[in-house]
Amino acid sequence: MASVRDASERDAGMRYAGASFDVHQRDPGDACESAVGARSQRPIVLEGACVRSGATVLLHPTDLQICVSRRTVVLGPNGAGKTTLLRAIHGLVGLAGGALRGVARDSASASRGEGARCAYVFQKPVMLHRSALANVEHALALNGVIAGERRNRAQAALADVGLASLGQRPARRLSGGEQQRLAVARANALDPDCLLLDEPTASLDPGAAAGIERYLLRLCERGRGFVMTTHDLAQARRLADRIIFMHRGRVEEASEAAAFFDAPSSTLARRFLEGEWLE
Ligand SMILES: Nc1ncnc2c1ncn2[C@@H]1O[C@H](COP(=O)(O)OP(=O)(O)OP(=O)(O)O)[C@@H](O)[C@H]1O
Ligand SMILES: [Mg+2]
Numbered sequence: 001m002a003s004v005r006d007a008s009e010r011d012a013g014m015r016y017a018g019a020s021f022d023v024h025q026r027d028p029g030d031a032c033e034s035a036v037g038a039r040s041q042r043p044i045v046l047e048g049a050c051v052r053s054g055a056t057v058l059l060h061p062t063d064l065q066i067c068v069s070r071r072t073v074v075l076g077p078n079g080a081g082k083t084t085l086l087r088a089i090h091g092l093v094g095l096a097g098g099a100l101r102g103v104a105r106d107s108a109s110a111s112r113g114e115g116a117r118c119a120y121v122f123q124k125p126v127m128l129h130r131s132a133l134a135n136v137e138h139a140l141a142l143n144g145v146i147a148g149e150r151r152n153r154a155q156a157a158l159a160d161v162g163l164a165s166l167g168q169r170p171a172r173r174l175s176g177g178e179q180q181r182l183a184v185a186r187a188n189a190l191d192p193d194c195l196l197l198d199e200p201t202a203s204l205d206p207g208a209a210a211g212i213e214r215y216l217l218r219l220c221e222r223g224r225g226f227v228m229t230t231h232d233l234a235q236a237r238r239l240a241d242r243i244i245f246m247h248r249g250r251v252e253e254a255s256e257a258a259a260f261f262d263a264p265s266s267t268l269a270r271r272f273l274e275g276e277w278l279e
Contacts, residue, residue, distance in 0.1 A: 041069070042068070042102050042115065042116065043065045043066055043067050043068065043102055044065070044066040044067075044068055044089060044100070044101070044102040044103055044115075044116060044194075045064070045065050045066075045099075045100070045101045045102050046062050046063060046064040046065075046066075046088075046089075046098065046099070046100055047063055047098050047099045047100075047101070048061045048062070048063060048097060048098030048099065049061065049062050049063075049064075049088060049095050049097070049098035049099065049100055050062065050095065050096050050097045050098055051084055051087075051088050051093050051094075051095060051096055052096040057249055058081060058084045058093075058249055059081050059084050059085060059088060059249050060249050060250045061097065061098055062085075062098070062250070062251050064244070064251055064254060066089075066227060066242075066244075067225065067242070068102070068116040068118070068193050068194035068225050068227075069193070069194070069220075069223055069224065069225040070220075070225045070241055070242050071216075071217075071220055071225060071226060071228075071239055071240050071241045071242065071257075072225070072226065072227045072228070072240065072241075072242040072243075072244060073227075073228050073229070073230060073235075073236045073239060073240035073242070073243055073244070073257070074086070074227065074228065074229045074230075074243075074244045074245075074246060075229075075230070075231075075233070075236055075243060075244070075245050075246070075269075075272070076245055076246035076247055076252075076272070077247065077272065077277070077278045077279075079248075080246040080247050080248065080249070081246050081248070081249040081250070082198075082229040082246055083123065083198055083229065084249070085244070085246065085251075086120070086196050086198055086227065086229060088100065089103060089118065089196060089227065090103070090118055090120045090196050091103070091105065092120070101115070102115045102116060103115045103116055103118055104116060104117050104118075107143055107144055116192075116193040116194050117190070117191075117192045117193045117194070118192055118193065118194045118195070118196050119187035119188065119190045119192035119194075119195055119196070120187065120195075120196045120198075121180075121183045121184055121187045121195060121196065121197045121198060121200050122183065122198055123198040123199045123202060123229075125179050125180060125182070125183030125186075127171035127172050127174075127179055127182065127183075128171065129170070129171075129172060130170070130171065131167060131168050131169060131170060131171060132158060132163060132166055132167050132168070132169055132170075132171045132174060132182050133151075133154050133155065133158065133167035133168065134171075135171045135182060135186055136153075136154035136157050136158065136182075136185060136186045136189050137150040137151065137154045139186045139187075139189060139190060140153055140154060140189055140190070143190050153189055154167075154189060155167065156189075157185040157186070157188055157189035158182070158185050160185060160188070160215060161181040161182070161184055161185045161211070161212070161215060162181065162208075162211055163178065163181055163182060163185060166178065176203040177203050177204045177205060177208050180200060180201070180202070180203055180204060181204070181208065181211075181212065183200075184197070184200055184212060184215070188219065192224070193224060193225070194224065194225045194226060194227065195216070195219070195224070195225075195226040195227075195228075196226070196227050196228075197216075197226055197227070197228040197229070198228075198229050199228075199229050199230055199231070200212060200228065201213070201230070201232070201235065202230075202231075209235070213235065213238060213239060216228075216239065217239070233273070236257070237257070237261055240257040241256065241257050242254075242255075242256060242257055243255055243256075243257050243260040243261075245260070245264070245266065245268070245269045245272065247268050247272075247278060252266045252268050252269060253265060253266045253268075253269050261273070
């Protein structure tokens with residue numbers, strides 16, 4: 001299988017992927033060993049990882065440790081670099097410097113224990129010109145799942161997100177919210193250790209968003225985890241046990257969620273939580 005770095009963006013969401021320390025970290029890093037029943041105890045580690053586009057720095061050199069089996073929410077204002085961080089973790093943008101460890105680049109490297117298997121859900125999911133069910137089956141095929149297993153796994157994945165009755169519908173004719181749920185199902189059908197979710201409930205109605213939240217929490221009870229961006233502070237409070245707060249391409253704070261919401265250690269985070277418009 002091609003490395004995810006070679007994969008087109010269209011396929012990337014269907015494949016495993018494979019701060020400088022003035023960051024306000026009140027703990028030494030994310031404690032993976034505390035995650036009971038976690039499938040993967042090895043963290044994703046960024047060491048001086050930075051992302052550039054030409055002369056523009058999109059992610060300043062970042063040291064970060066993310067436990068894949070926890071519920072990590074990335075917060076920050078528009079343009080803070082949340083999506084860039086998620087894309088860098090999944091290998092969708094190359095690093096201009098530093099290193100990323102702990103993410104398997106493909107199924108083979110995952111089975112050799114070289115890192116966590118991650119699957120990515122784009123903020124605006126890209127659907128193939130085929131049925132919802134076939135979209136999920138295609139992702140399974142790309143990841144080497146044998147033909148005889150694909151249909152059952154795809155149907156189960158659709159049922160998990162409440163789309164069982166829409167499996168034969170052309171995916172591109174589904175509503176925005178249905179497509180977002182389909183994207184989550186497609187990613188999770190791959191049975192990743194960790195879902196990378198870019199605002200997965202941004203276009204969902206409250207009931208559907210609550211359904212996805214329950215679904216994510218159920219996955220975590222089974223030892224999976226996620227790294228998710230959201231603008232919804234109430235959702236972050238409900239879901240997160242770990243917060244990464246970003247501003248202008250820097251990780252300003254990485255903390256346990258309870259501590260972050262109780263008393264953020266960075267001034268910027270406090271202002272953000274108070275609803276101030278950060279530029
Ligand atoms: N390929 C690129 N070339 C130049 N600038 C880029 C590129 N990709 C992103 N940016 C810029 O980098 C900054 C961070 O973008 P990013 O999408 O990571 O922000 P974000 O925190 O996800 O924002 P939002 O909350 O609006 O989704 C933005 O100012 C964006 O315009
Ligand atoms: Mg974004």
